[in-house]
Amino acid sequence: MPKDNAAMKPDTTLTECEICGGLGWISADVPVGHPLFGKLVPCPHRQSQIKQTTTQKLWHELGPLREMMLNNFEPEGHAVTIEQKHSLRRTVEGVQRFIDEPRGWLLIQGGYGCGKTHLAAAIANGCLAKGLLVIFINVPDLLDYLRSAYNPHAEETYDERFNQVRDAALLILDDLGTQNATPWAEEKLYQIFNTRYVHKRPTVITTNLELDDLDPRLRSRLNDLDLVRKLRITAPDYRRSAIEQGQSSMSTLAFYHDKRFDNFEVRGDLTRDEQANLKEALRNARDFAQQPQDWLVFNGDHGVGKTHLAAAIANYQAERGYPAMFVVVPDLLDHLRAAFSPDSRVSFDQRFEEVRTTPLLVLDDLGTESSTPWAREKLYQILNHRYVSRLPTVMTMSVATDELEPRIRTRVQDMTRCLVFPMDVPSYRGGPSVRPVAMSKPTRTQRRK
Numbered sequence: 176m177p178k179d180n181a182a183m184k185p186d187t188t189l190t191e192c193e194i195c196g197g198l199g200w201i202s203a204d205v206p207v208g209h210p211l212f213g214k215l216v217p218c219p220h221r222q223s224q225i226k227q228t229t230t231q232k233l234w235h236e237l238g239p240l241r242e243m244m245l246n247n248f249e250p251e252g253h254a255v256t257i258e259q260k261h262s263l264r265r266t267v268e269g270v271q272r273f274i275d276e277p278r279g280w281l282l283i284q285g286g287y288g289c290g291k292t293h294l295a296a297a298i299a300n301g302c303l304a305k306g307l308l309v310i311f312i313n314v315p316d317l318l319d320y321l322r323s324a325y326n327p328h329a330e331e332t333y334d335e336r337f338n339q340v341r342d343a344a345l346l347i348l349d350d351l352g353t354q355n356a357t358p359w360a361e362e363k364l365y366q367i368f369n370t371r372y373v374h375k376r377p378t379v380i381t382t383n384l385e386l387d388d389l390d391p392r393l394r395s396r397l398n399d400l401d402l403v404r405k406l407r408i409t410a411p412d413y414r415r416s417a418i419e420q421g422q423s424s425m426s427t428l429a430f431y432h433d434k435r436f437d438n439f440e441v442r443g444d445l446t447r448d449e450q451a452n453l454k455e456a457l458r459n460a461r462d463f464a465q466q467p468q469d470w471l472v473f474n475g476d477h478g479v480g481k482t483h484l485a486a487a488i489a490n491y492q493a494e495r496g497y498p499a500m501f502v503v504v505p506d507l508l509d510h511l512r513a514a515f516s517p518d519s520r521v522s523f524d525q526r527f528e529e530v531r532t533t534p535l536l537v538l539d540d541l542g543t544e545s546s547t548p549w550a551r552e553k554l555y556q557i558l559n560h561r562y563v564s565r566l567p568t569v570m571t572m573s574v575a576t577d578e579l580e581p582r583i584r585t586r587v588q589d590m591t592r593c594l595v596f597p598m599d600v601p602s603y604r605g606g607p608s609v610r611p612v613a614m615s616k617p618t619r620t621q622r623r624k
Contacts, residue, residue, distance in 0.1 A: 240311070243296035245271060258468075258565070259410040259534065263290070266406040270294045273404075274301035277345055277377040282397055284382055285408030286532035287524075291381040295347050298379055302345050310343040314364070315354045321363060337363075341370050345377045351393075352384040365392045372396045383528070385560060409564050411498070411532055425510045425530070428493065428501035428537075431486035436461055439483055442603060449600040453480065456598050460484040464491040467535055467567030470586075470593035474572055478602030481571035482539055488569055489537045499535040504544045504554070511553060527553070531560045535567045542574035555582050562586045 250263045266283065273281050274297070281298075283291045299311040312320065317340065324333035340346060346367075354360055369392070371378050386394045397403055441453045456473065463471045464487070471488075473481040489499040502510075507530065514523035530536065544550050559582070561568050572579075576587055576595060587593050 240292070240296040241300060243293045244300055245274070245294075245297045248290065248293055248297060262407060262409040266290075266294060266408050269404060269406045270298055273379070274298055277302055277307065279375065279377065280372075280397070280403040281379045282382070282403055282405045283379070283408070284384075284405065286383055286411065287528050289408040289410050289532075291383075291408065292349055295349050295379055295381050299345075299347050308344040309347065310340055310345070311347040311349070312340075313349045313353075314351050317348065318354055318360050318363065337367075341367050343376075345379070346371060347379040349381050351380050351382040352389060356390075361390050365390065368393055368396055372399075372402070375402060385556075385563060387559070388556075407564060409532070409566060411534060425502050425507065425526070426500045427503065427506070428486065428489050428499060431482070431501065432490065434483045434486035435490060436464075436487045439480065439487065440603075442600075445600055452599050456480070456484060456596055459594065459596055460488055463567075463569065464488040467492065469565055470562070470568045470570065472570045472572065472587060472593060472595040473598055474576070474595055475598030475600070476602050477573050479598045479600050480603070481573075481598060485537045485539060485569045485571050489535065492535050497534060499537065500530065500533045501537040501539065502530075503539045504541050507538070508544055508550050508553065527557070531557050532564075532566070535569075536561065537569045539571050541570045541572040542579060546580075551580050555580065558583055558586060562589075562592065565592065 245267065248267065250260075250267045262285075266285075269281065270283075277298075283294060285291050296311065299309045303309050321333065321336055321340075323329060324331060324336045351364075354364075368378075370376075380397070382389075386397055389397070397405075436457065439453075439457055441450050441457070445453070459471065460473075467488075473484055475481055486501060489501045492499045511523060511526055511530075513519060514521055514526040544554070558568070560566075570587075576584055579587060587595060
């Protein structure tokens with residue numbers, strides 16, 4: 176029933192209403208002790224007006240994103256490898272299906288600049304055009320939007336803003352994981368996620384993180400395959416050309432330009448079995464270079480030819496116009512540390528993302544790096560992303576796999592995604608040789624079977 180209060184002025188933005196008389200608010204007709212007893216609640220007419228105003232405001236705030244549609248998204252324009260092109264096509268198809276029928280949750284994962292925001296905006300624009308109430312917002316901006324409601328001069332209460340987001344017909348959260356992860360922020364995000372999860376409200380999330388890096392409560396809901404469809408883009412940053420991506424300042428491939436398959440020597444001073452071992456190593460390297468897929472690891476003593484074969488793979492790809500990054504692991508960590516310097520022209524996030532998502536990564540001398548907690552964590556994050564995304568990666572190491580950091584070791588030992596080839600020959604540089612721990616030696620063809 177309307178609350179008779181002379182101090183309240185009718186909301187002039189509302190037309191005359193039989194329920195609230197134009198005030199926009201009513202007091203709920205509930206018994207004493209009810210949580211809403213004595214409190215004002217929006218008139219149903221006002222709620223309708225709020226929804227209409229919110230839709231218009233969101234459309235306005237999309238700004239340049241209003242121009243982002245599926246028909247002007249280049250599904251293969253910045254992809255390099257066949258898998259990257261496939262990942263973009265699969266994602267575009269999934270986005271189109273969601274626009275046609277916005278149901279359940281859609282999770283779009285990928286690195287910086289791969290097109291996630293464009294595709295999320297395309298969903299917003301497509302659904303807004305169909306008359307659906309859509310909230311599209313960057314996660315840090317969402318949290319700022321909620322915090323600002325505590326300002327005594329805010330036009331809306333915190334509850335109004337929170338409920339707008341929580342109850343939106345379609346909520347699109349861009350860049351989950353880039354927010355300042357305070358306990359308050361984590362709790363608010365969890366409350367929004369949980370309510371929408373329980374009620375199965377259509378929700379789209381983009382992130383450049385792996386799910387393991389998110390709040391466990393959010394991760395558990397995003398792992399519900401009955402509700403959530405996951406799309407992953409493996410293409411690189413479209414803001415950088417293929418040439419630029421192939422010329423990373425971290426890569427030292429130019430120093431190994433002479434390392435090719437045709438000048439890899441199967442030495443005559445070796446036994447027949449040792450020569451066969453090198454020939455098989457060369458064959459596996461050639462196979463990988465012609466069709467880069469998953470991981471290839473050369474394990475053996477210093478001076479047996481591991482680096483030559485790894486560099487030959489990278490040179491083979493680079494000569495065909497495909498970006499390849501070759502870097503010694505200790506040098507890689509130095510590059511990442513240097514990005515924290517005030518004089519660095521490149522941010523740590525840019526450096527880290529460049530390594531994490533490069534189309535072909537060659538890591539030389541894994542296991543020789545300084546084993547600090549920071550170094551272990553950064554290497555794990557890089558390799559875990561490439562493992563989950565199935566990005567082609569070549570590694571060389573002179574230590575046994577059992578000596579690797581446990582989280583990396585479990586991924587290297589996954590024979591469905593990684594071929595570890597022991598180069599069981601003495602060093603061509605002479606001197607005593609410490610042979611690696613023997614392992615089975617399946618070829619790439621055998622492993623795929």
